[in-house]
Structure formats: structure tokens, C-alpha cells
Amino acid sequence: MYVFVLDKNKQPLDPCHPARARELLKQGRAAVYKHYPFTIVIKDRELEYSVTHPHRVKIDPGSRTTGMTIVQDNTARCLFAAEISHRGFQIREALLSRRQLRRSRRYRVKQDTARHVFSIESVKVAGYHHRYSLGLRIS
Structure with a gap:
């Protein structure tokens, strides 16, 4: 350089x-x-x-990075070289990780129990109905 x-x-x-x-x-x-x-x-x-002396800028476009160099014309000597990274893949990776986080939250199973099934009133009513169907007396 x-x-x-x-x-x-x-x-x-x-x-x-x-x-x-x-x-x-x-x-x-x-x-x-x-x-x-x-x-x-x-x-x-x-x-x-x-x-x-005359100089030339050469550009090599790539999918992820673009290469750039400055070359002296008569000797083909490289005077400066640089790589420019594109933001497209960084944006794509950020969107992908965000999508994965959302999916993991969406499909996570909740451990809440159904409270209306185990309430005291529903157990008493179910017990009374059961005794009536057997023909037992309620005392």
C-alpha cells in the first residue's frame, strides 16, 4: 500500500x-x-x-463484497486496495433472526390449566347428577 x-x-x-x-x-x-x-x-x-502518471480505478462487484483497487497504468502496480461490504446480507440475517424469535414465541406451549373445569360448583353438580343416575338417595 x-x-x-x-x-x-x-x-x-x-x-x-x-x-x-x-x-x-x-x-x-x-x-x-x-x-x-x-x-x-x-x-x-x-x-x-x-x-x-495515469492511474486507473478497477472495481470487482461481488454478491457480498465489492473489491476496489487503484492501479498505475504503465507499471500495473497496485497502489490502493479496499473491500466494501454490502449491507444486504446483514439486513437479511437480522430479518431472519427476528422471524425465528417470533416463531419460537408463537409456538411455545403455555402451561396454564383450565380453571373452570376444577371449580367447586362444577364438581358438586357433577356429583349430584351421578347419584341421581344411580338411583341413590340424597340425605
Whole structure:
């Protein structure tokens, strides 16, 4: 990975090696412009007096992630590479877990007993009817 370089007017120059960027920062000839991707600004350089080369951005779209790289045209050297993860699968997984939680709640068996079956009145009435059907006297 290389370090991106800007001139003092914030125009892009050719990227440099990280060791070269460290030297420029130690000497005070450059300042940090951005941390990701790491970019420096050279204080004493302008675009008109510099040699630049053409670069190309290549994109590889995938189903879960998209790959992106910056390549120098004449040498085919990779200067920067990144992967962009899509949110589609994260959303799908969140919906799936929510659906599973709902189903587990819906099909969970409740342990409540039917209280009207065991009430005292229903037991007495059932007992009286049983005695009448046997022909017994109620005393």
C-alpha cells in the first residue's frame, strides 16, 4: 500500500512509499491531510513542477463484497486496495433472526390449566347428577 500525496494547492500527485512519506513528515516538508486512506500534503511542491502518471480505478462487484483497487497504468502496480461490504446480507440475517424469535414465541406451549373445569360448583353438580343416575338417595 502506498501513501497518497497532494501538492500545496491540494492537487493529487503520484503516491509514494510509506518510508518516503515518513521522511517527508520528519523533515517537516509534509503534513498529514487524512488518516484513512493515509494522505499527506507536501508543503513545497506544485503540480506544474511534478511528474505524474495515469492511474486507473478497477472495481470487482461481488454478491457480498465489492473489491476496489487503484492501479498505475504503465507499471500495473497496485497502489490502493479496499473491500466494501454490502449491507444486504446483514439486513437479511437480522430479518431472519427476528422471524425465528417470533416463531419460537408463537409456538411455545403455555402451561396454564383450565380453571373452570376444577371449580367447586362444577364438581358438586357433577356429583349430584351421578347419584341421581344411580338411583341413590340424597340425605
